[in-house]
Amino acid sequence: MELVRKWIQGLFFLVTNGYWNFPVTRSIYKGPLKVVCSPGLNCYSCPASTTYCPIGALQQLFAGIRISIETGQFFIGLYVIGTMGVLGGFLGRMICGWACPFGLFQELLHKIPSPKFGIWPFLRYIKYGLLLFMVILLPLFAIDEFGTGTTWFCKYFCPAGTLEAGIPMLMLQPSLQGNLGWLFLLKLSILIFFIIWAVLASRPFCRSACPLGAFYALFSKVKMVKLTLDHARCTHCDACHDVCPMGVRFNESPNDMECISCLACTRACKLNAIFLEIGGVPISGHAKAPQKKPART
Amino acid sequence: MKKILRFALIICLLLTILACGQGPAVVNVGDPAPDFSLKDLEGKTWVLSELKGQVVFINFWATWCPPCMKELPSMQKLYETLPGDKFKMLAVLNNDKPAVANFIANQNGFAMPILDDSQQLTGSKYAITGLPETFIVDKQGIVREKVIGPAQWDSPDSVQMISNLINQ
Numbered sequence: 047m048e049l050v051r052k053w054i055q056g057l058f059f060l061v062t063n064g065y066w067n068f069p070v071t072r073s074i075y076k077g078p079l080k081v082v083c084s085p086g087l088n089c090y091s092c093p094a095s096t097t098y099c100p101i102g103a104l105q106q107l108f109a110g111i112r113i114s115i116e117t118g119q120f121f122i123g124l125y126v127i128g129t130m131g132v133l134g135g136f137l138g139r140m141i142c143g144w145a146c147p148f149g150l151f152q153e154l155l156h157k158i159p160s161p162k163f164g165i166w167p168f169l170r171y172i173k174y175g176l177l178l179f180m181v182i183l184l185p186l187f188a189i190d191e192f193g194t195g196t197t198w199f200c201k202y203f204c205p206a207g208t209l210e211a212g213i214p215m216l217m218l219q220p221s222l223q224g225n226l227g228w229l230f231l232l233k234l235s236i237l238i239f240f241i242i243w244a245v246l247a248s249r250p251f252c253r254s255a256c257p258l259g260a261f262y263a264l265f266s267k268v269k270m271v272k273l274t275l276d277h278a279r280c281t282h283c284d285a286c287h288d289v290c291p292m293g294v295r296f297n298e299s300p301n302d303m304e305c306i307s308c309l310a311c312t313r314a315c316k317l318n319a320i321f322l323e324i325g326g327v328p329i330s331g332h333a334k335a336p337q338k339k340p341a342r343t
Numbered sequence: 344m345k346k347i348l349r350f351a352l353i354i355c356l357l358l359t360i361l362a363c364g365q366g367p368a369v370v371n372v373g374d375p376a377p378d379f380s381l382k383d384l385e386g387k388t389w390v391l392s393e394l395k396g397q398v399v400f401i402n403f404w405a406t407w408c409p410p411c412m413k414e415l416p417s418m419q420k421l422y423e424t425l426p427g428d429k430f431k432m433l434a435v436l437n438n439d440k441p442a443v444a445n446f447i448a449n450q451n452g453f454a455m456p457i458l459d460d461s462q463q464l465t466g467s468k469y470a471i472t473g474l475p476e477t478f479i480v481d482k483q484g485i486v487r488e489k490v491i492g493p494a495q496w497d498s499p500d501s502v503q504m505i506s507n508l509i510n511q
Binding site for chain 2: 091113190
């Protein structure tokens with residue numbers, strides 16, 4: 047199953063970054079597929095990107111909402127919220143584990159041999175702050191003289207944007223190098239920080255700073271496709287703890303907002319106590335163990 | 344066999360997506376400016392090839408692009424400074440709603456013609472990298488300056504550079 051997941055990750059990487067003519071055109075793809083919202087974090091300005099990033103589009107929606115309302119124009123942002131809602135409600139953070147190119151990038155980095163470390167669980171809350179402030183509140187309320195906000199997360203933080211768009215575009219368009227300043231250095235430092243961290247720890251950006259992951263995490267209790275714990279079979283051997291790339295202790299927290307449904311724990315659990323279900327129906331022919339009846343007195 | 348099939352599947356997928364893409368050549372300084380015909384927000388048609396003999400300032404922009412908005416006031420000052428019979432400024436609205444651009448132009452007093460390229464066809468012809476992007480075309484229709492990103496267009500250097508092109 048891990049091989050299938052890797053293939054699906056690779057396929058999503060190619061589908062969302064399928065424009066390989068960019069070394070010739072030296073510009074970003076603007077063809078007909080660019081109206082499609084990527085499920086994972088994938089920068090609109092990446093030269094190969096055939097889709098646009100939901101987090102970028104969400105910021106654009108909030109940044110321009112005043113003018114949109116005044117002129118009766120409702121941007122693509124409403125469609126983005128709908129897409130994200132449907133994806134979140136159906137799959138939740140399974141998208142992070144199966145369809146996010148930046149998640150795949152971190153997984154590959156983590157394969158580099160080095161000492162490995164955990165991540166302090168409290169850091170998970172940072173991403174909710176980034177979602178609230180840099181994606182929603184600042185683009186909505188920090189406005190300029192024209193009444194529009196700016197895309198704070200993209201502009202000041204997003205390491206995926208630096209990796210996928212900033213650096214490649216500098217190579218494709220050397221004249222852009224004249225515009226480099228402290229902002230690029232800041233974003234490059236953030237990218238280098240997360241690259242080093244991803245070698246040492248598993249998926250640090252997803253766990254601490256990804257606002258898209260934070261958004262999908264809000265659906266963890268209601269999503270259709272999810273991992274479920276069969277309490278009757280679980281012996282609390284804790285075999286699911288060490289294998290989880292997100293640091294989830296599944297037997298202690300089956301609805302954990304960090305779970306990306308990568309299925310690593312289902313393979314580690316030799317008692318089949320963890321299984322995937324869709325809309326409450328177990329798949330792969332898993333049958334729940336009969337519940338133990340209380341002894342009669 | 345399975346490996347070959349998977350490989351073939353990926354190649355097919357890539358080719359399909361590539362076929363959807365555009366493949367224009369990059370427009371550089373010294374190249375002839377690609378011709379276009381676009382309507383402005385008042386319905387007037389602007390054809391670049393009909394403007395030969397004048398210096399043409401073509402700026403690709405959108406209202407959702409903060410750097411574009413930042414350079415618009417300096418573009419307006421440049422527009423007011425240079426003679427209208429020898430210099431044309433065309434603000435080409437790329438991938439945006441004309442109604443929003445009209446609202447912003449009226450609210451802020453931007454008087455230069457705003458051309459509707461919401462389908463991005465002209466932007467594709469010029470292979471623009473992003474927004475804003477500006478091409479300054481001389482009287483013979485040759486691109487003499489290409490600026491990626493925002494600029495202070497009312498600065499003495501910019502005014503001098505365009506004036507030199509007008510006086511050539």
